[in-house]
Amino acid sequence: MKLLLVLMLATLIYPPIPTPTSTQETIAIIILEKPHSQQEINRLITPYKDIKLRRVFREALDGFSVQGSSESINRLARQNQISLVSPVTQYQVQTEESIKIIGGDAARSFFDEKNERLTGKGVTVGVIDTGVDYTHPDLRRNFAGGRDLVDNDHDPMETRALGKATIHGTHVAGIIAANGKIKGVAPEAKIIAYRALGPGGDGTTEQVLAAIDQAIKDRVDIVNLSLGNDINGPDLPISLALNRAVDKGIVAIAASGNSGPNVWTVGSPGTASKAISVGASTPTMEIPYILIEGSRDKVRIEPMEGSAKWALDRSLLVIDGGSGRKQEMKNVRGKIVLIKRGTLTFSEKAMNAQAAGAAAVLIYNNISGRFIGNLETTMNIPVGALTRDDGAFFIKKLIKSSPSARISVLEEKDRLADFSSRGPVTETWEIKPDIVAPGVAINSTIPGGYLSLQGTSMATPHVAGACALIKQAHPDWTPPQIKAALMNTAKPLLNKQSIYYRTYEQGAGRIQVDAAIKAQSLVTPSSIRFGKFTEHSDNHKAYLQVENTSERALRYSFVIPPQVAGLSWRFPLAFTLEPKEKKELTIELAVDPQLFMGKIHDGYLQLQAGKHVPIQIPYLYVLEEPGYPRVMGFSFSEGDKAGQYKYEVYLPGGAEEFGIALFNPEDYRFIGFLDSSTNLKKGLIRKSISDEQLPAVGTYLAKVFAKKAGKEDFIETMVTIEKRSD
Numbered sequence: 007m008k009l010l011l012v013l014m015l016a017t018l019i020y021p022p023i024p025t026p027t028s029t030q031e032t033i034a035i036i037i038l039e040k041p042h043s044q045q046e047i048n049r050l051i052t053p054y055k056d057i058k059l060r061r062v063f064r065e066a067l068d069g070f071s072v073q074g075s076s077e078s079i080n081r082l083a084r085q086n087q088i089s090l091v092s093p094v095t096q097y098q099v100q101t102e103e104s105i106k107i108i109g110g111d112a113a114r115s116f117f118d119e120k121n122e123r124l125t126g127k128g129v130t131v132g133v134i135d136t137g138v139d140y141t142h143p144d145l146r147r148n149f150a151g152g153r154d155l156v157d158n159d160h161d162p163m164e165t166r167a168l169g170k171a172t173i174h175g176t177h178v179a180g181i182i183a184a185n186g187k188i189k190g191v192a193p194e195a196k197i198i199a200y201r202a203l204g205p206g207g208d209g210t211t212e213q214v215l216a217a218i219d220q221a222i223k224d225r226v227d228i229v230n231l232s233l234g235n236d237i238n239g240p241d242l243p244i245s246l247a248l249n250r251a252v253d254k255g256i257v258a259i260a261a262s263g264n265s266g267p268n269v270w271t272v273g274s275p276g277t278a279s280k281a282i283s284v285g286a287s288t289p290t291m292e293i294p295y296i297l298i299e300g301s302r303d304k305v306r307i308e309p310m311e312g313s314a315k316w317a318l319d320r321s322l323l324v325i326d327g328g329s330g331r332k333q334e335m336k337n338v339r340g341k342i343v344l345i346k347r348g349t350l351t352f353s354e355k356a357m358n359a360q361a362a363g364a365a366a367v368l369i370y371n372n373i374s375g376r377f378i379g380n381l382e383t384t385m386n387i388p389v390g391a392l393t394r395d396d397g398a399f400f401i402k403k404l405i406k407s408s409p410s411a412r413i414s415v416l417e418e419k420d421r422l423a424d425f426s427s428r429g430p431v432t433e434t435w436e437i438k439p440d441i442v443a444p445g446v447a448i449n450s451t452i453p454g455g456y457l458s459l460q461g462t463s464m465a466t467p468h469v470a471g472a473c474a475l476i477k478q479a480h481p482d483w484t485p486p487q488i489k490a491a492l493m494n495t496a497k498p499l500l501n502k503q504s505i506y507y508r509t510y511e512q513g514a515g516r517i518q519v520d521a522a523i524k525a526q527s528l529v530t531p532s533s534i535r536f537g538k539f540t541e542h543s544d545n546h547k548a549y550l551q552v553e554n555t556s557e558r559a560l561r562y563s564f565v566i567p568p569q570v571a572g573l574s575w576r577f578p579l580a581f582t583l584e585p586k587e588k589k590e591l592t593i594e595l596a597v598d599p600q601l602f603m604g605k606i607h608d609g610y611l612q613l614q615a616g617k618h619v620p621i622q623i624p625y626l627y628v629l630e631e632p633g634y635p636r637v638m639g640f641s642f643s644e645g646d647k648a649g650q651y652k653y654e655v656y657l658p659g660g661a662e663e664f665g666i667a668l669f670n671p672e673d674y675r676f677i678g679f680l681d682s683s684t685n686l687k688k689g690l691i692r693k694s695i696s697d698e699q700l701p702a703v704g705t706y707l708a709k710v711f712a713k714k715a716g717k718e719d720f721i722e723t724m725v726t727i728e729k730r731s732d
Contacts, residue, residue, distance in 0.1 A: 036082070036083075037209055039722055047517075058074060064214070065219045066251060071212045084511070107419075124479055125193050125478070126183060130224075130227050131226065132199075134196045134217040134218065135231075137152075138175045148183045148195065155202045156204035156214045157204075167205055168468045171205075173452040177451060178464075182230065182471045183196075187456070228256065232461075237639040238278060240432075248275050248281040249278055249281070261284055261462040262427040263276055270428070270432065272430075284468075287465070288446045291417070294415050298400070300641040300721040304414065305396045311458045312382070313356070313367075313390070314389075315388060316390065329350060338694075338726055340364075342366045344401070347371050351382070352380075355367065356387070366390075367389045420499050434535065436535045443465040445466075446460045446518075457474075469492070470515055476491055491520070494522075494525060496514035509626055510608060513533065527556070527560065528552075528617055529551070529613060529621055533626075545595070545596050549590065553583075553586075562615055564578070571603070572599070579662050634659070636657065637711065641654045650695070651695045654692045655691050655692070657712055660689075661716060662716075665679055668708055706724070
């Protein structure tokens with residue numbers, strides 16, 4: 007994997023930023039082949055009069071950011087000293103019982119080499135987020151300073167502006183190290199806050215890179231990034247920067263994203279190879295199900311954080327509440343109100359229903375898939391989420407009659423959260439996330455109080471806190487060793503059918519920090535990607551290092567995996583390691599493509615270490631070009647000049663054909679192409695749309711499609727043209 011990353015860094019160049027005829031300014035990240043002095047960077051950009059230097063990165067990357075016309079940046083990108091040019095993209099923010107589940111309570115009863123309890127004491131955690139309310143009584147003792155990379159000062163306070171206020175960073179910091187009314191995983195760890203996401207929780211690649219750069223300069227022990235985008239690629243600058251941070255001795259932890267349950271949904275920086283990518287599991291939860299009387303199948307409800315419990319002990323009528331506006335809340339008293347997502351916030355919909363006397367609220371999605379919801383204020387009635395398909399099923403029932411329904415509640419624990427993004431990573435086919443941690447119904451600090459939230463953003467700081475405890479217990483352990491301890495001792499989770507989730511869905515499993523601290527052996531790397539079959543080779547090798555961290559000799563042997571037609575394994579013979587001894591191993595996998603029927607094969611290799619529980623090592627093998635999405639990460643917005651628009655899109659493997667087709671959303675009549683191209687290279691593309699390409703003012707259904715190797719994928723979304731240039 008390391009060689010592959012070096013190769014990619016040495017050879018990969020993003021496709022040039024289009025629109026050579028446009029004078030619209032853009033911001034780009036420039037990554038250099040080798041470090042340059044300030045003077046050398048100035049000389050490099052001097053010939054391009056309209057390019058302005060914005061920031062220089064010394065630690066996270068060898069490079070800088072610039073602002074200027076697309077044409078000039080394209081010309082600059084052709085310089086030999088430059089290895090990669092990437093447009094700046096947008097990033098969004100995506101306890102007590104959960105800490106007990108991961109073994110945090112047990113771990114805090116352990117002692118370090120100074121005979122002090124494990125509390126994270128002496129460990130610094132950098133929180134790159136929306137800032138932190140360092141005046142919160144549960145965080146005041148832990149706050150150790152920081153930087154604001156949005157306003158460029160030394161005050162990393164959360165945004166307080168009306169309508170744009172943020173709470174996310176404070177919630178994350180509390181999960182890691184709250185020390186007051188509630189206790190975080192590592193209550194005596196020090197928090198250094200880096201405000202990289204500003205009003206409303208928005209930020210850019212440039213700001214996040216600047217935060218990583220500063221965290222490296224500040225020599226933090228751990229850095230937490232509960233943020234990300236939906237681009238599944240290993241080569242975005244944030245992912246590369248986290249790899250650099252790990253090389254410099256920092257444990258880097260990133261959220262995998264909230265775009266599950268489909269595969270290929272893990273987003274950057276959760277795709278960073280050397281970072282610990284975290285998915286979300288569930289603590290002990292009461293999950294409500296609704297059954298329309300007379301139907302056979304009950305429907306799962308996703309409870310929204312901030313709502314009352316779903317303790318409805320009688321049948322209730324279900325009624326259509328439209329979009330949830332006040333005027334639509336007619337005759338809802340004592341009934342379950344079905345509301346479509348959109349137009350109003352979840353809280354506004356729920357408050358309107360509650361004020362009208364509704365007994366409960368169900369909000370169904372307006373796009374495919376499940377979604378999670380967090381209410382801004384506590385409700386006295388239960389509020390939950392349904393999929394679009396389930397909502398459509400209920401609407402059909404409502405048209406025919408006024409059905410009654412019953413609610414049943416089942417207890418679930420240690421399941422993979424539906425919203426948790428899955429892997430694998432496109433192009434490298436690496437297993438991500440690496441591990442999972444509780445990310446549902448997590449109570450933590452916010453400015454002015456406490457709130458329960460959910461998301462992989464909440465799972466990630468559980469791991470950051472766990473790493474702080476491990477670091478205190480083993481101050482000499484490197485980031486790969488800490489990552490190995492967590493992954494080698496994780497608990498693989500089972501789904502409802504009592505079958506293990508796939509490795510690229512949960513990685514090694516749910517963390518057990520108490521077991522990680524006491525790990526007797528470490529295996530690195532902690533997951534194996536055998537790569538993709540080629541016509542030239544059907545034999546694959548993986549290289550592992552096994553380290554005996556205990557005080558006595560241990561004997562090791564691999565457990566032979568279940569037989570699969572077309573796959574043949576070759577493992578090292580049993581061996582013994584003395585205390586603190588290490589050994590390099592080679593594992594071989596031979597594949598007969600005529601017999602092996604699957605496109606993707608994954609599982610867990612088991613290494614028996616003495617009489618301890620076997621170490622489970624997740625692995626993944628790809629036979630053919632798998633069915634990853636050919637297009638992702640599309641966004642459309644106004645440009646920097648009046649009447650101009652721009653779009654971004656990520657093509658994981660490039661595209662033989664690409665286009666953005668516009669349709670009338672009412673009758674699906676084809677309007678025309680907003681843009682189209684052929685033979686595009688892989689990577690992130692950012693392009694401005696000229697006035698001549700724009701349709702009339704209005705809202706359109708956009709079908710963004712890409713085709714490669716006989717497979718075509720598309721994204722459907724709405725785009726709005728509000729004005730044209732004069």
